[in-house]
Amino acid sequence: MSWVVTVYALFFGSLILLSGRIGALVGARRALLTGAGVFVVASLAGGLASSPGMLIAARAFQGAGAALAAPSVLVLLTAITKPGPQRARAMALFVLATASGAAVGLIIGGLLTGAFGWRSVMFVNVPIGVAIIAGGMFFLQELPRQSQKLDAGGAFTSTLAMAAAVYGFTVMADEGVTHPPVMIALSVAAVSLAALIAVERGNPAAVMPLSFFSSLRTAGPLLAMLLIPAGQVCYLYFTTLVTQQRLGYTPLQTGLVLMPYTLALILSNQLTPLLVTRHGERLIGSVGIGGLTAGITGMAWAVYDSTAVTALILPSIVLGISAGLTFAPVTGMIMRQAPDGNSAAAASLLQGLQQLGGAIGLSVVIGGGHSYTGAFLTTALFPLIALALFTGGALRIDPLTATSKGQS
Incomplete structure (x- = not known):
């Protein structure tokens, strides 16, 4: 059962850097539609699986399709x-779709499994994926493609580095370092990372352009996007443990405890x-990242000083508001600062770091063997x-309106 989850993360994380370069070569629209198509076929195969091996293989192809499309x-x-x-609004909607999709998916997945069995969780992806493909074909125009050849050395080393890192940190959370x-x-x-850096040095068609890390101004948001998901994943993980193990709540009740966080995120995301x-x-x-730090620290105090679920509500609301203020601006800055012709590489690196960050966060905090209070305090270090x-x-602060207002 663990591999049903792990293999998806492994294939998604290992292929995400390479997929950005492939998208730039074949066209972003074509990459999106192809990735969605692979995901649909893999979902159908997973629903029809007659053995654990078939199901795990289907999950692997789901991860590969998602990596190509994302x-x-x-x-x-x-x-x-x-x-x-307009772009700020688009980034906010992107973050809202990502966050709400994950939350709604957990709820709907539980309902479907209870009513129709686990296969329905795979089958439900098919009509959604078909709708995405149809919408992309009718409403999206293809972007100009890049003419460079695929960076074979960067493709191999980046895939190996990400696969080994995702696997290592995922298993480390359970087994230890x-x-x-x-x-x-x-x-x-x-x-592999050292080899990747050596291969990509001076490479104009790099899978991971080193220019992203030429200064803290461009590298800072990317590295922040490695650490912010680490804090978010640990917050959700340990809040779930507190409500179920200390308070004795059911999974459904735990989901309701997390609702203030979700609603606060949606509200702040709109603003x-x-x-x-x-x-x-x-x-x-x-401001958003600072709020994440404050909210997680508040959770540490809440679980130390009280056993009432109401004590968890205020820190959760602070976290939700802060998350809504964080992800869209950081994502927008990463995409805006990407060197010319490297927006696909920036998107791949952003999402790869998010995937890796969650695994790193859990492995570090769980491996520390902390109490709940200690776990939240350690988690607060990430943001x-x-x-x-x-x-x-x-x-200096650089608002989007700086050019029009003559500010800097």
Whole structure:
């Protein structure tokens, strides 16, 4: 059962960097439609699976299809929107779709499994995927394709590095850092990363352009997007443990406890485009990341000082509001600062770091063997470091409206 979950994350995470370059070569629209098609066929095969091996294989192809499609969404959004309020709104809707999709998927998945069995969770993806493909064919125009050849060295080393890192940190959460497969995987990841850097140096068609890391101003938001999901995943994980193990709540009741977080995120997400347009991505993103740090610290105090579920509500609301203020500005800044012709690589790197960040966060915090209070305090360090990285590269705030207003 664990591999049904792990294999999807493994294939998605390992292929995400490569998929951005493939999308740039074949066209973002074509990559999106092809990835969605692979996901649909894999979902159908998973629903019809007659053995565990078939189901795991289907999940692997789901991950591969999702990896091919995911970066193209951000590339297309960036290409068809104008800088300013329109793009800020698009990024906010992208974040809202991602966050609400994950939450709604958990609820609907439970309902479908209870009513129709586990196969229905696979089958339900088929009509949704077909609708995505039809909509993409009718409403999206293809973007110009790049003429460079595929970077074979970067493709191999990036795939190996991400696969080893995702596997290593995922298993590390359960087995610990001294588990031999974990040590081997993380060693392979480190060597592959070093090889990737060597291969990509001076490569104009790099899978992972090193120019992203030429200064803290461009690298800061990317590194922040590695750490912010680490904090979010740990918050959700340990809040679930507190409500179920300490308070004795059912999974459904736990879901209701998390509703204030979700509703606060949706509400603040709707206000974010206006705030970003007026005050800039860096300022609003910084406020959001600071709020994440405060909210997770508040959770540490709540589980230390009280056993009542009401004590968890206020920190959860702070976290939800802060998450809504964080992801759209940080995502928008990463895409805006991408060097010319590298928006697909930026989208791939962004989503790859998010995937890796969640695995790193759980492995670090769980491996520490903390109490609930200690776990939340350790989790709060992730957004705190992210805040330093995100703000450290800027000597001044740079609102989207700076050009029109003559500000800097």
